[in-house]
Each structure stands twice: as structure tokens, then as C-alpha cells.
Amino acid sequence: MYASNLYAPTLREVPAEAEIPSHQLMLRAGFIRKAAGGVYTYLPLAWRTLRKIEQIIREEMDAAGGQEIAMPIMQPSELWKESGRWEVFGDEMFKVNDRHGREFCLGPTHEEIITDLVRNEIRSYKQLPVLLYQIQNKYRDEIRPRFGLMRGREFIMKDLYSFDKDESGLDISYQKMYDAYTNIFNRCGLVFRPVEADGGAIGGSNTHEFTALAQTGESEIAVCTKCDYAANNEKAELALIEAPAETELALEKVATPDTKTIEAVIEYLNLPIEKSIKAVAFEDEHDRLICAFVRGDHEVNEVKLQNAVEAVSLRMADENVITAAGGVAGFMSPIGLDRKKAVVVVDQSVMAMKNACCGANEADKHYINANPQRDFGEAIVKDIRLIAAGDPCPHCGAPVEITRGIEIGQVFKLGTKYSNAMHAGFLDENGREKPFVMGCYGIGVSRTMSAAIEQLHDENGIIWPKAIAPYEVAIVPINAKDEAQMELAETIYQALKNAHVDVLLDDRKERAGVKFKDADLIGYPVRITIGPKAINEDNIETKVRKTGEIFNFTKENYLVKVQELLQDL
RNA sequence: CGGGGCAUGGCUCAGUUUGGUAGAGCACCUGGCUUGGGACCAGGGGGUCGCAGGUUCGAAUCCUGCUGCUCCGACCA
Secondary structure (H helix, E strand, C coil), X not given: CEHHHCCCCCCCCCCCCCCXXXXXXXXXXXXXXXXXXXXXXXXXXXXXXXXXXXXXXXHHHHHCCCEECCCCCEEEHHHHHHHCHHHHHHHHCEEEECCCCCEEEECCCCHHHHHHHHHHHCCEHHHCCEEEEEEEEEECCCCCCECHHHECCEEEEEEEEEEECCHHHHHHHHHHHHHHHHHHHHHCCCCEEEEECCCHHHCCCEEEEEEEECCCCCEEEEEECCCCCEEECCCCCCCCCCCCCCCCCCCEEEECCCCCCHHHHHHHHCCCHHHXXXXXXXXXXXXXXXXXXXECCCCECHHHHHHHCCCCCEEECCHHHHXXXXXXXXXXXXXXXXXXXXXXXXXXXXXXXXXXXXXXCCCCEEEEEECHHHHCCCCEEECCECCCCXXXXXXXXXXXXXXXXXXXXXXXXEECHHHHHCCCEEECCCCCEEECEEEEEEEEHXXXXXXXXXXXXXXXXXXXXXXXXXXXXXXXXXXXXXXXXXXXHHHHHHHHHHCCXXXXXXXXCCCHHHHHHHHHHHCCCEEEEECHHHHHHCCEEEEECCCCCEEEECCCCHHHHHXXXXXXX
16 A cells, blocks of 8 residues: 555644544544544544454454354344333434334344344254354444544444353353454454453343453453452452451440541541441332441442342432431441331441441441441341452452453353243254253454554554554655655565565655654554665664664565564564 | 533634634645655635524624533443
8 A cells, every 4th residue: 555545644633522542543543533423434544453353353253163144233123122122222222213114223232133033043953053243333322422432322343142052052152252252352462351240231140351451441350469360340259258256245326426427437436447337328220228338448339239139220319218217328327227118238248347336327326336247137148349459359369459441342141031032942852942042242343443552552653463453564765756765665565565464655755754753653563764774775774663673674684574573563 | 311611724722701804833735945753935725703593883702592522420231
């Protein structure tokens, strides 16, 4: 490709709308342009990178037994009503009507379509397993699209669906995908961790998210400093704490004026924060009052709490509702709460506390020497707290770190949720009707491109890993009017091209500085500079974008040397 | 959905407080000059100031409504 023909409008200034590096750089380097909020045009450079990512995905999916198909973007409402998700997805789906008033949606995902497809064709266990995938646009009317391609309303996703005859078959398909994902993200040059995650509303039994580590990521993950345990912080489990060998003292009510916060209470009573119990009140979708209790220095994990009480959604409780249940906001405890009006959930670590301080359900009063085992009464006891840095790893006990990441893929055991809802089954060895045991496996393709940039860039621009760079090598003649330089550049260009290197020749009639700046901004892994030194001293100057290293090759050896260089990028 | 902010040429922004001939830098076009890190000189083109109303002799500027973008929060396979 000649740069003079490339549609890659670079910007010197950062567009005001872009907040994070990947978004800014993709706009500045001429990769994307916005058409509407969360909707982008991919320009040639972005499209090349996306196609390379897709190709890696295809190769790994095919190697794992997947077959590529293409399902419709526009999907009939009937299938969604059958699975029950027409309402569940609700406002997050783009819905359209045809001229007859029939309802359709723009596919936010494809479980319904694929389940319908397979149930019509697969009749026997002998035909299983089936692994089908596609790479295609998805549509979600996100409440808040942001960060460019990171959270768009239209985005590219690879989704594969597995159909097995039983759980053990699903386990095999799941493992294949897990391994394939590991290969894919390694080949893309990303730093990532597969992390355990919560199933959420989709309702699966087991799931891992593949998270690219990046400070700008939207999800928090807990990573063990010693073993390979890593989990989304919503999921990260906490080991039981043993109760200290302490004599239980008698419960005592004390006056604690103006102490609505934990900090105020412990200061007033001069207690360590580990001796205090914090209360947080929620209401669920059925307006049930859920009162959660954790140690003073801990935070409530809303997802765990939600699972503990089998709620779909939680919101902060209204003060009147707390009062009606016998509680006093700011001074709440399980002692004296009306169990008919409040569901009490106590974190497991609280149950191991001795002689603790908690609210008295009375304004400006707290109990001291509360012993949960003895005093709290009826309660759901579960792990409901948020993991924090330094907490012990549930596998090996070493401290965990909390870090941020970008969720670029997930593998999910669906089980029979959709096959049951949509009556999708087959006949087993005994001639009995059975539902498919399904899995779904997604990769955010356009998001992966963003994540790569978030992980690898500097103040000058993007630094592409070779495998997904739009071009691997850029040749920059210093002076476009110098015929000797242009001729040599062209020779090198043709030679690299013939060697199947993705190469670009910057033949624009620009000054050298402009071309250097653009090359750094766009992020070609390798740059070959053709100036006087190349003509007079046989110095084919070759620079590695990532390290800044400069190699002085010759006309004789550059072809081999450049390809060697690329091996390690 | 709640709370902020913004909307002026392709981009970044000034001008709005206090109404009076629409500006700068970059980008673009022409000519010259220059060529190892976003040059320089001269000339030039391009904007119904987001949209719709209103106030006024006169509105980018004041008022009302709307739309879009954006940030924080809530939400999120």
C-alpha cells in the first residue's frame, strides 16, 4: 500500500469527545470516525486490524471444531418471546417494525436464532456435539455508550454456541473454547487473565471472563499474588475466618450520640474497626427489604447478596421501609428487626466475631459485646462481602491484588436454559427426548482492538503487536523528491511484499517529520528509513516502534533481518 | 433514569458576563522556498454561531422549548 492512496486522516489534536487513550488514538491515527453515539465507521487501518483479529479467531475456532455461519442481524420477535427474553432485554434491544407491523429486533445476541436453527435439524445424539459460530455485528442500546469502541451500541462480536448431549460433553466443549481463547489472546499479543465470574442474569452454572489487564478497564478483578487464581471481584470468594478464642461477654446497650457512620462509632467507643458491624439496607424488585451486615471495614458485594436472596435487582432501601421493620437507619442491627418485614443476611465473617459493636435499632444507641452466634437470631449466613486487596486467596491463602481489566471474552455454560424454554431436543441412546446442553462463547472483536491499544501505547501513539498491526512495516523515504531514495524505497517495498510482509510505503510529498509522527501515531511495529545514509553508506536504518531500537541493515541482508525482527514482535 | 458540562469553518478553541461589521491556531487551495522529528513567506477559499420560537432598531451573546454530544452515578450475557 502506498500512503498517498491510504484513507487514513490523522489528527494533530485530540478530539474533545475522547477520554481514554484507545479512543483518542484511534481517532487521531485515522482508524475510526463516529457516525452516532456508540456507532462508528471503521476506516481502512482499523478494518485491516479487525480482519487480522478475526482471522486469528477463525483459525482457532476451526481448530477447535467450530464451523462458521452467518445468522441474521434482524430477528423476529417470536423467538424472543418464546425464550422469554423479549421483555427481559427490554429497552436494551433495538426494536423495529416492518410495514405490516411485525416486530423485529436487531440482534443483541443469537441464542434464540441458533437454538431455533439447531432444533429444526438435529434429531439424534449421534449428530452431537455441534459447534457453530459467527463473527458479526451486535446491537445493544446501551444506557451509556462510552470510550469509543469499548462500549458501543453497534460492535463486532464472535459468538460460538455449543450443543452437547450431556454435561460431560459440555465440559469438553467448554474446555476446548477455554483453550482456544487462551491461544487467541496470546496470538493477539495481549496481557490477559481468564477470571472466574458470576453467571448473572443469563443463568449459567460456570463462567470465565477473559480480561485484558488495563487501568482504564471497567471491571475489577482479584488476582492472587502466588497461585493462578483470578476472579471478577463480584465473584471472588472469601474463606471462612475462625472465631477468636474470646470469652463472650454480656450484651450491653450504650449511648453513642451522633454516630451514624462506622467511623464515628468506633472513634466514640474507641474500638478497632474489626470489632464493628456495618449495616446496609436494600430493597429488591419485589420491594422486599434486605438488610445486609458485614464487618465495619468490609464492603457489601451486591452480586453475592443478590444471589444469596435470589433477587434480580437491588436498590438502596427507603428509610421509611427500614423504620417500618423496626430498624433505625444509621443504628441498624439484626437484633430487634422484624423478620416478617426484613430479610436479614449476615456475612459469614461476621458470624465469627466476638464481643462486637452493632446498632441497637434505636437512635444514638449501639450494642457492645454483641455475639452474632448468640444474639442475632434468624438470618441467612453467606459470603456477601467484596474482596479487597490483601484478602487471602480462596485457593492458596496468599494475599490477592485488586486490578482493573477490560472484558474481551467470556465462556459460558448455559446448560438447558434455552433448549428447555424453546423445546429444543434430540433423542438419546435410549430413544428418549432430551434437551440440548448448551454453551455460549463470545469475544468482543472491536473491543479487543481497543484493549490492545490500551495496553500498548505511548505519548507518540499506538504500538501494535505484529500479529494485529494494520501494516507490519512502514518504509519512509526522507525526501520524496530524491529519486535515488524513492527508487531504493520502492525496491525494498517490492522485496518485502514478495516476502509476504505487510508493508506500506510512505510516498507522500511531506517533510520527514510529518511522516515520522504519523508512523509513530499509527504504530507500525517496524519502520525503515530511507535517507542519504541509505544511498551513500548502504545503511538500511530499521527502527522498532516498541523499543526504539535502531538497526543498521544493508541492501544485502535487510530482507532476512527485517523478517527476523518481526518474529519477536 | 438522576445530576453536571458543552454545542461558533474539517480539528482545537476564543468571543457570550456588559446585544452593535464573526475571530485565532492547525488543516485546505495557489505560488515560492524547504526536506532526518508535525518548517517558512505571500496570497486565497470556507462558518444560516446545533434546531425552532420569542424579546429588540439590532441576537453567537438575553428568554423559552427541543435535539445532539459528553462526564459522574445508577444500569449492564
